[in-house]
Amino acid sequence: xxxxxxxxxxxxxxxxxxxxxxxVYIVISTTSIYTAGDTxxxxxxxxxxxxxxxxxxxxxxxxxxxxSDLVTYIRTxxxxxxxxxxxxxxxxxxGFDDDLKMNAYxxxxxxxxxxxxxxxLDEEDLSTGRDNAVRVTRWAQIPRTPLNLPGVGTDxxxxxxxxxxxxxxxxx
Amino acid sequence: xxxMNEDGQWIVLMGLLVALGLFFLALIINQSALVGQTTAEGVxxxxxxxxRDLRSEIFDYxxxxxxxxDADVEKDIIAISLERKNAVVSFSAGEQQNVSGRLLRPVxxxxxxxxxxYDEVVYY
Numbered sequence: 001x002x003x004x005x006x007x008x009x010x011x012x013x014x015x016x017x018x019x020x021x022x023x024v025y026i027v028i029s030t031t032s033i034y035t036a037g038d039t040x041x042x043x044x045x046x047x048x049x050x051x052x053x054x055x056x057x058x059x060x061x062x063x064x065x066x067x068s069d070l071v072t073y074i075r076t077x078x079x080x081x082x083x084x085x086x087x088x089x090x091x092x093x094x095g096f097d098d099d100l101k102m103n104a105y106x107x108x109x110x111x112x113x114x115x116x117x118x119x120x121l122d123e124e125d126l127s128t129g130r131d132n133a134v135r136v137t138r139w140a141q142i143p144r145t146p147l148n149l150p151g152v153g154t155d156x157x158x159x160x161x162x163x164x165x166x167x168x169x170x171x172x
Numbered sequence: 173x174x175x176m177n178e179d180g181q182w183i184v185l186m187g188l189l190v191a192l193g194l195f196f197l198a199l200i201i202n203q204s205a206l207v208g209q210t211t212a213e214g215v216x217x218x219x220x221x222x223x224r225d226l227r228s229e230i231f232d233y234x235x236x237x238x239x240x241x242d243a244d245v246e247k248d249i250i251a252i253s254l255e256r257k258n259a260v261v262s263f264s265a266g267e268q269q270n271v272s273g274r275l276l277r278p279v280x281x282x283x284x285x286x287x288x289x290y291d292e293v294v295y296y
Contacts, residue, residue: 008178008181008182008185011185012181012184012185012188015185015188015189015192018192019188019192022195040209040212040213040216041211041212043212043216044212044215044216047216047221048215048221051221051225055221055225107252107255107256108248108252109247109248109251109252111244114251116251116252116255116256136221137222137225137256137257138225139225139226139228139229139249141229141232141233141236141245159244160236160242160244160245161244161245161248162229162233162245162248162249162252163248163252164252164256164257166256
């Protein structure tokens with residue numbers, strides 16, 4: 001008869017081998033660091049919300065309307081109305097209002113120096129610099145230099161041009 | 173060996189099996205943390221809104237200036253895209269053609285931000 005008294009020792013050896021292999025695998029795979037997935041999901045939702053709001057503001061009310069509200073606000077540099085409409089659209093949901101903070105800038109191309117410059121459209125909310133902000137943008141075409149430009153250094157050309165509105169959006 | 177007390181070896185072995193099972197469960201929990209990240213990152217990285225916005229802006233531009241185009245506005249869009257959106261953009265509109273009884277312009281749009289490339293010829 002075959003002596004089988006050592007079988008359990010063999011099994012134990014196999015189990016130990018598997019454990020050692022798994023340990024090596026885990027140790028090697030821990031060298032890459034991942035952040036928790038949850039942090040990206042609110043960013044994604046906020047970015048989509050901001051894009052949709054800008055798209056709504058850039059849509060004229062009717063076929064007869066010459067320009068959208070967004071273009072009107074840029075053309076007249078109407079900070080308060082721009083801010084009010086943006087925040088109002090952001091808060092169109094059930095329940096309590098969301099406390100969203102925003103800054104908006106307009107980027108334009110200076111013909112003379114062929115460089116891209118910017119001026120603030122809305123800088124009412126103060127950023128700490130550590131906010132987890134997302135950036136949403138929208139193109140707009142304006143017929144001439146906007147009225148009531150802030151600051152003396154803003155030398156935007158007086159011509160029909162395309163500008164880019166950038167809104168920084170974050171949750172306080 | 174023969175004199176060694178071998179009582180309880182099965183219990184020890186079963187204990188090892190349970191430990192291995194827990195090990196695999198821990199691995200699964202570890203991986204589940206990444207599921208939301210890759211999905212959200214994929215959506216954040218993909219410039220869907222940028223491209224849709226650019227398209228509608230180019231259609232506005234074609235509406236306003238036809239096939240001749242305002243070279244300055246075109247330069248604006250190209251320069252600001254490169255500076256602020258890290259995207260190389262190129263577009264043009266051709267002469268009106270008769271497409272199924274309607275006069276439409278072929279509008280060519282190219283967009284490339286290094287990750288996503290988008291090319292389109294649309295009759296508008």
